[in-house]
Amino acid sequence: MEDTLRVGVISSTHGVRGEVKVYPTTDDVNRFKKLKTVILDTGREQMTLSIESVKFFKNMVILKFKEFNNVNDIEKYKGKDLLIRRDQAVKLAPNENFITDLIGLKVVTDEGKEFGTLTDVLQTGANDVYVIESLEGKEYLFPAIPQCILDVNLESQTVTVHILDGLLDL
Known part of the structure; x- marks a missing residue:
């Protein structure tokens, strides 16, 4: 079993203050409201990011991370996965599996x-x-x-x- 689970993929930037549009890969997009941190998998390393704000637009989630305040700093992470630790995952019902x-x-x-x-x-x-x-x-x-x-x-x-x-x- 993997220690982390993917909850989304950064699809693009949003505005100039470092917000990103995230394509959710979770069944419940409202779970982003409860998350305090996510792990950004850059391919070479994993960085823990603190979620500052969450908004929803169409089928996307717009996230603002405390660590990024400029579009240029976050832009290089387009297409990268956002992960959570297994202990942050939603509780499964009986006979449900990830x-x-x-x-x-x-x-x-x-x-x-x-x-x-x-x-x-x-x-x-x-x-x-x-x-x-x-x-x-x-x-x-x-x-x-x-x-x-x-x-x-x-x-x-x-x-x-x-x-x-x-x-x-x-």
């Missing part, structure tokens, strides 16, 4: 056969869809519904699936 924790898990069938690896999670609105690469290298899409995804065990690093009739021929 996507980053699911990627790379081994997938087994309810019959005990190893099937492949979970490579991505697509968020469709109705329900998530797990992208699973089979042992043969073929990609399959499994809806994240109780009839298909029977168990996610982060301790054993496995996902147990039930293959619905017609989904594939084994």
Whole structure:
């Protein structure tokens, strides 16, 4: 498990006083109001930044950091990730997981056969869809519904699936 989770990506500057537009990568954009600090991942280093103000505009979050007061100082960080420590993350409900924790898990069938690896999670609105690469290298899409995804065990690093009739021929 990773120690940090991405909550946004700096997309551009906003104004001349060092504000930035952030594309949120979190389900709840209002969580930015509660954050006091974020970690800026520059690629070479990670810097902890203090959030001075939060505004919302369309689908973006506008952040002002105490450390930056000039557009020229923050401009070089366009496209960089904003992270939080895992202890700052929202509390998950039972049977909820962070996507980053699911990627790379081994997938087994309810019959005990190893099937492949979970490579991505697509968020469709109705329900998530797990992208699973089979042992043969073929990609399959499994809806994240109780009839298909029977168990996610982060301790054993496995996902147990039930293959619905017609989904594939084994």
